[in-house]
Amino acid sequence: MIDKLQACVASSEKLGAQFVEARYDNLTLRTLNRTNDVWKDIILRSRAGVGITCYHDGVSGYSFTASTAKRDLDEAAKRAFKMAKAAAPAASLKLDFDQRPAIKSKASDTFRVKIHPRTKDLEYKTELVNRALEAARETGKEIQTVMTWYGELFGQKLFTNSDGATLDWEFLVIDLYCRVTSKTKSGDLVNGVERAGGCRGMELFSTKGSTPEDVGRATGANATEQLKAKACPAGEFRALVENRLAGVLAHESFGHLSEADFIVIGMSPITGKIGERLGTEHTTIIDEGKPDIAKYGGLWIPYDDQGTPASETVVLDKGILKQYLHSRGTAKHLKAEPSGNCRAVHYAFVPIPRMTNTYFRPGDLTEEEALENLGTGVYAIQTAGGQVEGDGSFLFKAIRGYWVEKGEIQHPLREVSLSGNILQFLNKVEGCTKDLLLTGGYFGGCGKDGQYPLPCGLGGPKMVVRDVRFGGKA
Amino acid sequence: MEYEKIKDTLLAEVDSGLKFARSLDSAAEFEIYLLYRHRSSVDISQGKVKANDGIVAGTAVRVAKDQCVSFSSSSGISVDRIKLSVREAVSSLKAVSVKDERFQGFLDPKRQGREGAFATEILGISTEDLVSAAKQLAEDARSAGEKIMAQAECGVDWGGFAIGNSRGVQRASTSADNFCQVYAMARKGDERRGAYTYDVTRERVFNIEGLGEQATKEAVSLLGAKKLDVTAEMPTLWIPKAATSYILASLAQSASGRAVVEGVSPIAERLGDKIADSGFTVLDDGQNPASLGTQAVDHEGHPQGKTPIIQKGKLKSFLFDSYYSRVYETDSTGNCSRGGGPFGATLPFESSPGITPTSLEVVQGSKSQEELISSIDGKAVMIVDMPAGIFHSDVATGEFSAVATCVFLIEDGEKRGAIQPVSVSGSFYKGFEQLREVGSDIERTPWGVTIPSLVFDGFTIVG
Numbered sequence: 010m011i012d013k014l015q016a017c018v019a020s021s022e023k024l025g026a027q028f029v030e031a032r033y034d035n036l037t038l039r040t041l042n043r044t045n046d047v048w049k050d051i052i053l054r055s056r057a058g059v060g061i062t063c064y065h066d067g068v069s070g071y072s073f074t075a076s077t078a079k080r081d082l083d084e085a086a087k088r089a090f091k092m093a094k095a096a097a098p099a100a101s102l103k104l105d106f107d108q109r110p111a112i113k114s115k116a117s118d119t120f121r122v123k124i125h126p127r128t129k130d131l132e133y134k135t136e137l138v139n140r141a142l143e144a145a146r147e148t149g150k151e152i153q154t155v156m157t158w159y160g161e162l163f164g165q166k167l168f169t170n171s172d173g174a175t176l177d178w179e180f181l182v183i184d185l186y187c188r189v190t191s192k193t194k195s196g197d198l199v200n201g202v203e204r205a206g207g208c209r210g211m212e213l214f215s216t217k218g219s220t221p222e223d224v225g226r227a228t229g230a231n232a233t234e235q236l237k238a239k240a241c242p243a244g245e246f247r248a249l250v251e252n253r254l255a256g257v258l259a260h261e262s263f264g265h266l267s268e269a270d271f272i273v274i275g276m277s278p279i280t281g282k283i284g285e286r287l288g289t290e291h292t293t294i295i296d297e298g299k300p301d302i303a304k305y306g307g308l309w310i311p312y313d314d315q316g317t318p319a320s321e322t323v324v325l326d327k328g329i330l331k332q333y334l335h336s337r338g339t340a341k342h343l344k345a346e347p348s349g350n351c352r353a354v355h356y357a358f359v360p361i362p363r364m365t366n367t368y369f370r371p372g373d374l375t376e377e378e379a380l381e382n383l384g385t386g387v388y389a390i391q392t393a394g395g396q397v398e399g400d401g402s403f404l405f406k407a408i409r410g411y412w413v414e415k416g417e418i419q420h421p422l423r424e425v426s427l428s429g430n431i432l433q434f435l436n437k438v439e440g441c442t443k444d445l446l447l448t449g450g451y452f453g454g455c456g457k458d459g460q461y462p463l464p465c466g467l468g469g470p471k472m473v474v475r476d477v478r479f480g481g482k483a
Numbered sequence: 484m485e486y487e488k489i490k491d492t493l494l495a496e497v498d499s500g501l502k503f504a505r506s507l508d509s510a511a512e513f514e515i516y517l518l519y520r521h522r523s524s525v526d527i528s529q530g531k532v533k534a535n536d537g538i539v540a541g542t543a544v545r546v547a548k549d550q551c552v553s554f555s556s557s558s559g560i561s562v563d564r565i566k567l568s569v570r571e572a573v574s575s576l577k578a579v580s581v582k583d584e585r586f587q588g589f590l591d592p593k594r595q596g597r598e599g600a601f602a603t604e605i606l607g608i609s610t611e612d613l614v615s616a617a618k619q620l621a622e623d624a625r626s627a628g629e630k631i632m633a634q635a636e637c638g639v640d641w642g643g644f645a646i647g648n649s650r651g652v653q654r655a656s657t658s659a660d661n662f663c664q665v666y667a668m669a670r671k672g673d674e675r676r677g678a679y680t681y682d683v684t685r686e687r688v689f690n691i692e693g694l695g696e697q698a699t700k701e702a703v704s705l706l707g708a709k710k711l712d713v714t715a716e717m718p719t720l721w722i723p724k725a726a727t728s729y730i731l732a733s734l735a736q737s738a739s740g741r742a743v744v745e746g747v748s749p750i751a752e753r754l755g756d757k758i759a760d761s762g763f764t765v766l767d768d769g770q771n772p773a774s775l776g777t778q779a780v781d782h783e784g785h786p787q788g789k790t791p792i793i794q795k796g797k798l799k800s801f802l803f804d805s806y807y808s809r810v811y812e813t814d815s816t817g818n819c820s821r822g823g824g825p826f827g828a829t830l831p832f833e834s835s836p837g838i839t840p841t842s843l844e845v846v847q848g849s850k851s852q853e854e855l856i857s858s859i860d861g862k863a864v865m866i867v868d869m870p871a872g873i874f875h876s877d878v879a880t881g882e883f884s885a886v887a888t889c890v891f892l893i894e895d896g897e898k899r900g901a902i903q904p905v906s907v908s909g910s911f912y913k914g915f916e917q918l919r920e921v922g923s924d925i926e927r928t929p930w931g932v933t934i935p936s937l938v939f940d941g942f943t944i945v946g
Binding site: 038043044045046047048049050051052053054055056057058068069070071072073074075076078085088089091092093095096097098099100101102104130131132135153154156190197198199200243244245270273274275276278354355356357358359393394395396397398399400402403404405406423424425426428430459460461478479480 | 525527528529530531532533534535536537538539540541551552553554555556557558559560561564567568571572575578579581582583584585610611614615617618632634668673674675676677714745746747749826829830833835870871872874875877879880881882884885886888904906907908943945
């Protein structure tokens with residue numbers, strides 16, 4: 010297939026393209042879902058396609074096709090060049106970049122696991138779902154619904170370009186996700202959620218804390234606890250933000266603002282603020298394509314979809330803005346180095362600056378010390394996602410939490426939402442715990458410019474923050 | 484593939500795919516779905532141009548035998564890719580025997596519904612047209628104010644799908660639409676406020692006139708926002724764009740037959756009950772020619788229909804596909820979708836059949852937006868855009884908490900200035916019960932909802 014991609018590059022150059030990138034994804038995606046006693050989904054997806062980017066006068070044109078027939082590839086190459094050529098006169102901001110030495114991938118670029126999901130049959134995977142679901146449903150009589158999913162995504166990613174790069178590596182992510190809905194005595198429905206996954210082999214599900222039984226029991230316990238949970242009071246309180254929620258804050262609220270496509274057009278509120286203090290000394294945010302997965306978790310992304318090798322980008326260093334997340338074009342424009350962040354969800358999308366694994370660097374507190382520092386406020390745990398606006402306004406959902414007084418947990422809270430402006434939030438971080446946890450899975454993912462869901466890793470330590478706005482009951 | 488040939492071409496391929504499938508297992512039931520869509524768009528952001536053009540094409544196959552069902556999809560609609568999907572689905576079915584006791588077979592043949600409106604001019608829109616319109620739109624926004632940043636996008640999407648199964652369903656549907664949208668960001672010191680306008684239609688070629696200026700005007704009006712500095716329950720006025728998000732995050736989820744049958748819809752057991760103010764009526768109309776979601780058939784071949792969900796406050800019906808309608812012992816409402824909904828998937832063929840509304844329509848009330856504002860005593864909040872985080876609400880609990888970033892204060896019946904982002908939270912369903920007014924300012928939004936402004940009591944505002 011790489012020779013077909015190289016032919017696309019050559020034919021586009023012949024048309025007049027100044028630089029060409031061609032990539033081929035051949036991915037397998039499997040989703041299994043059982044809801045109570047019913048198997049809802051036994052799904053297998055074969056996602057293969059070619060994406061071609063042609064650059065002309067600092068402007069890109071993108072086309073794609075699911076076909077690998079020469080005629081269709083030629084047509085896609087023509088369309089990509091035609092789009093670039095037609096769009097170039099309208100562009101006042103050109104994102105040219107320099108040619109670089111050709112990069113070749115190595116066998117070690119593919120993350121190796123002990124038991125690859127492709128080596129396990131379907132029955133083995135349905136049994137994982139069964140085990141988690143049965144363990145969850147044994148945790149309470151109030152349970153209304155147990156839904157359990159297994160997901161896996163793996164396969165080959167090929168890339169070449171006008172530099173002569175030749176990349177061939179495999180992506181991998183697995184996920185076991187459980188959700189319990191229980192009914193309170195007053196008839197309200199409450200949820201519990203847990204999951205295990207990431208760029209891991211199937212051996213993960215034999216590891217303590219990540220077995221299907223562990224996942225199911227923990228989910229059920231979370232739902233059971235929610236039965237007696239109270240609504241979060243509305244207002245501003247001190248907060249202890251748990252690792253997974255800290256990851257969403259790093260990703261959604263700050264990571265997106267540091268993506269350089271927003272920077273070059275001036276729409277990010279952190280445009281032109283390199284070197285400025287944006288947070289307290291406890292706030293260091295890193296984006297990294299190849300984290301220590303065995304130790305912390307996360308995803309393995311050795312190259313982006315523009316062929317740039319992964320790097321460790323310190324975006325915010327002890328509160329000082331250091332770098333943005335770049336494509337080749339934005340890096341050249343802002344006199345920086347490409348950071349390996351130009352990614353696409355799949356072949357039908359043009360690569361754009363995105364995150365890989367984004368996290369807050371840990372601090373030196375224990376959890377007990379963090380609770381003590383919190384004093385009175387909300388301990389917000391797990392995440393149901395979040396959203397950030399162009400001005401830095403954000404909202405994040407914690408699936409559950411606790412009301413804490415004088416460092417002691419008082420009672421559980423139902424789903425809580427945290428909101429505010431990220432640039433103010435970062436200046437309110439008072440400390441971080443020493444534990445780092447990265448998560449990333451098959452279910453969910455990052456959305457930007459209609460590209461959803463892109464698998465991303467995220468995480469951090471637990472963080473003590475003052476004056477956080479909580480939505481709740483007045 | 485030419486637009487006129489899509490139906491026949493895809494139906495022929497579905498037919499040959501079904502023949503191949505039967506040759507593998509004559510005792511199994513098969514369903515084959517093929518999708519072909521051409522998508523083209525140009526985005527201009529502060530002079531940076533992105534231009535995309537490609538073909539989304541894919542195959543989805545379901546196989547059922549002895550109440551075991553499997554699903555396989557593959558990108559591409561070539562004979563090889565269709566055969567691959569069939570083989571994979573058969574292979575999955577053989578590999579594991581997990582019964583779905585509720586499964587009663589694929590859809591039986593039904594009549595064909597009516598296609599939506601279609602302006603042939605849409606097919607003639609060129610790359611140059613899109614570039615020119617996006618450039619003008621961005622320029623219109625920029626020149627309508629000082630220190631304005633603008634992002635404009637124009638695009639065309641046309642194509643169709645075909646569906647066939649072993650029970651004799653053989654249906655196809657085509658559609659075309661086009662859109663333009665512009666986002667303007669106004670700046671004053673460190674303050675940045677944004678607003679967007681759009682024109683999304685299938686009845687004609689999009690019209691950019693006035694959109695840039697309007698977006699800029701709205702963005703500028705949000706500058707100088709003051710802090711509300713209040714934590715209290717107060718009335719909220721949701722203008723059509725914001726009200727759209729309220730309906731999509733609540734009823735579009737909980738009225739789904741899937742949520743009802745699976746026990747995660749808070750309104751599952753309330754059919755016939757009064758669950759909203761009597762001034763509130765909402766229906767799903769998949770046969771309104773002007774609606775973007777209108778197709779002759781849904782994604783399993785059932786004609787799209789018109790379903791009342793809430794009528795004068797009473798819960799009348801849920802939305803169903805054939806699977807959940809049979810479990811619920813009712814008829815399908817023609818709401819089977821694949822990767823559907825207002826923010827639909829890019830590769831819809833990869834999604835197994837689900838249930839989504841086609842076109843939600845809230846019946847308008849009698850008061851204009853100005854009259855709604857003047858009818859409010861004391862303080863209230865006017866929400867003019869989709870609050871951030873509203874789609875992260877949980878269907879089961881019905882509770883929501885979101886941040887409204889484009890907000891105005893209403894005080895003693897008058898619209899005051901913009902206020903800084905506020906958190907708004909409460910229960911969607913208590914909200915319907917506490918719905919105070921339904922406006923007459925009805926608007927068709929790009930997310931498949933036709934809706935006027937809504938005024939609710941009882942939500943908590945933290946500002």
